[in-house]
Amino acid sequence: MSDQGSTPASERWYHKGPVLMRGRQVPRTTTDQRLLDDRGHADWLHTDPWRVLRIQAEFVEGFGALAKIxxxxxxxxxxxxxxxxxxxxTGVELGRRVSEAGYAVITGGGPGAMEAANKGAREAGGTSIGLGIELPFEAGLNPYVDLGINFRYFFARKTMFxxxxxxFLVLPGGFGTLDEVFEAVTLAQTGKVTSFPVVLIGVDYWSPLLDWLRGTVLAGGMIKEADVDRLHLTDDVDEAIEYLERESARVRPESSTEG
Structure with a gap:
C-alpha cells in the first residue's frame, strides 16, 4: 500500500500478493506486524492459506511414496x-491374482474388502498398498498393508488412486465405493484421463445400478451407451483379470516426458 494517509478510508487500496483490497477490506496492520506481534493463540493453523500447505504436503508425500511402485x-x-x-x-483371491499378474495392489487401506485385497497381495508376495483416510470411526490401516499413506483430504487421496x-476392480460397497467408481468414469468420459478398465464384480449386486443407468439416465439422454459400457460386469475372477490385462494394455499411454 502506498502513502494514502490523506485518502478517505473508503478509497484506500492494498495489494496482498495478487489480491486487491479496497475500503474496509484493507487490513489495519501489516503481515509482518501480525507475525511478530501475535504471541497468544494458534488459530492461524486452521486458516485456509495454511490448509493449502497441508494439501500440498499430502500431494508431495503421495507422489513421492508411489512414484516407483x-x-x-x-x-x-x-x-x-x-x-x-x-x-x-473374493477380495483375497483378487489381491492374490492381481499380484501374480505383476501389478501392485492399491486399496483404501481399511478393513473389510480392502483388508481382503491387501491380504491376498501380501500372501502372494506382491506389493500391498493402502491409501487411508482420516476418519473418526476407522482405526487406521489394516495389518496387511506394506506401504501405507494416511490422507486428511479425500480429493488428494482420490487423485492417487x-x-x-x-x-479398478470393484467389489460390492457403499457410498465411498460408488464415489470412486463414478469419479473414474467421469474422468474417462470427459477425457481428463486415458480411459482405463473398471470391472464391477458381483452381478446380482451391481445389475440394478446398471439397469438404472441404462433405463433412466441413458434413456433420458444424460449419458451415452459408451459411458455405460465403460463398466464391465462379471462374477468371474478369471474374467475380471483377463479383461483388466487386455484393456489396460490397450489403453496404456506411451511413455512421455511431458509434465
Missing part, C-alpha cells in the same frame, strides 16, 4: 464386508 491396480469395496463372507474371500492405477 510400477503398474498397479486399485481394488475397492466396503469396509463393512465381514471377514467370514463370500466377498471377503487415479494417477497410479491402470484399472
Amino acid at each position: 510400477g503398474p498397479a491396480v486399485s481394488i475397492f469395496g466396503s469396509a463393512r464386508t465381514p471377514v467370514d463372507s463370500e466377498w471377503y474371500a 487415479v494417477k497410479y492405477s491402470e484399472g
Whole structure:
C-alpha cells in the first residue's frame, strides 16, 4: 500500500500478493506486524492459506511414496464386508491374482474388502498398498498393508488412486465405493484421463445400478451407451483379470516426458 494517509478510508487500496483490497477490506496492520506481534493463540493453523500447505504436503508425500511402485491396480469395496463372507474371500483371491499378474495392489487401506485385497497381495508376495483416510470411526490401516499413506483430504487421496492405477476392480460397497467408481468414469468420459478398465464384480449386486443407468439416465439422454459400457460386469475372477490385462494394455499411454 502506498502513502494514502490523506485518502478517505473508503478509497484506500492494498495489494496482498495478487489480491486487491479496497475500503474496509484493507487490513489495519501489516503481515509482518501480525507475525511478530501475535504471541497468544494458534488459530492461524486452521486458516485456509495454511490448509493449502497441508494439501500440498499430502500431494508431495503421495507422489513421492508411489512414484516407483510400477503398474498397479486399485481394488475397492466396503469396509463393512465381514471377514467370514463370500466377498471377503473374493477380495483375497483378487489381491492374490492381481499380484501374480505383476501389478501392485492399491486399496483404501481399511478393513473389510480392502483388508481382503491387501491380504491376498501380501500372501502372494506382491506389493500391498493402502491409501487411508482420516476418519473418526476407522482405526487406521489394516495389518496387511506394506506401504501405507494416511490422507486428511479425500480429493488428494482420490487423485492417487487415479494417477497410479491402470484399472479398478470393484467389489460390492457403499457410498465411498460408488464415489470412486463414478469419479473414474467421469474422468474417462470427459477425457481428463486415458480411459482405463473398471470391472464391477458381483452381478446380482451391481445389475440394478446398471439397469438404472441404462433405463433412466441413458434413456433420458444424460449419458451415452459408451459411458455405460465403460463398466464391465462379471462374477468371474478369471474374467475380471483377463479383461483388466487386455484393456489396460490397450489403453496404456506411451511413455512421455511431458509434465
